[in-house]
Amino acid sequence: MAYHYKESGLDNVFLENGYTVHQTPYGEGVSIHDTEGLHRLIGEQIVAGPKRINGAEFRFLRLAMELSQRNIAAIIGSEEQTVRRWEKCRNQPVNGPADRLIRLLYTEYVGGNVKIRDAVDRLAKLDQIDRTEIRLREDHDHWRAAA
Template sequence: MYHYRECGLRNVWLANGYDEHDTPYGPGIAIHDVEGLHRAIAHGIVNKGGKLTGSELRFLRQEMGLSQAKLASMLGNEAQTVALWEKRSSQPKIADRFIRAIYRELDEGNAHIRDMIERLVDSDLEENDARITLEQDSGGWKVAA
């Protein structure tokens, strides 16, 4: 068995799916289908019981291609807050659930959820007193285009 520490997690062991070989610098390992391996690790993390550890949160964030700042803005926090969650494993329960849900949606191919969250983040940057214009048609009231 190979202790796969390269992913940043201490508890990942590979029963197979890798080759050992000699290099001029010593023994080496070649992992088969690293992308698939990382998806499987993420599934294990998302579906496990208990709270995410800081390193698990970091792993999921990186698998989703999010910076600490981007994840923080999605959650209405500061980047330093996410950094502390990753360092101390002390994120609030709602953040834990949200991160798991977002990963599941992205993994299942639902890019709409990410688009929606990014629009929400962008809307935080807009003026709060922006005018909302409404119009009524046969279907009822709607926000005017």
């Protein structure tokens, strides 16, 4: 019998195996084997799917990348309130550009693309950092960043 993996936050994930059912003092409990690998595969299935990502899937991918609603909103150039609304309306698709961008970010992020991970981390901090001075200096007809 398949286990309905509601703990993922998604309504459509069922596990055929890879879990153990055991008794606890509070009733029946379930232990999932290799949760990290399972979540990675769920994310890969979401981004490879033919339909637009819905709010629940968007939330799953955001959490897999360890981003807050505020940070993902900054990355995709949206308002935090818009992200909240998408995630609250679990079955509604997110808008086209956000759908494509989160698919790309997730694919590269979990694929180990260090440059994308660094870019995601840097973009997520855009609204949190005050503007800093850009100091430049010319040396021998070439511009460079000043120390």
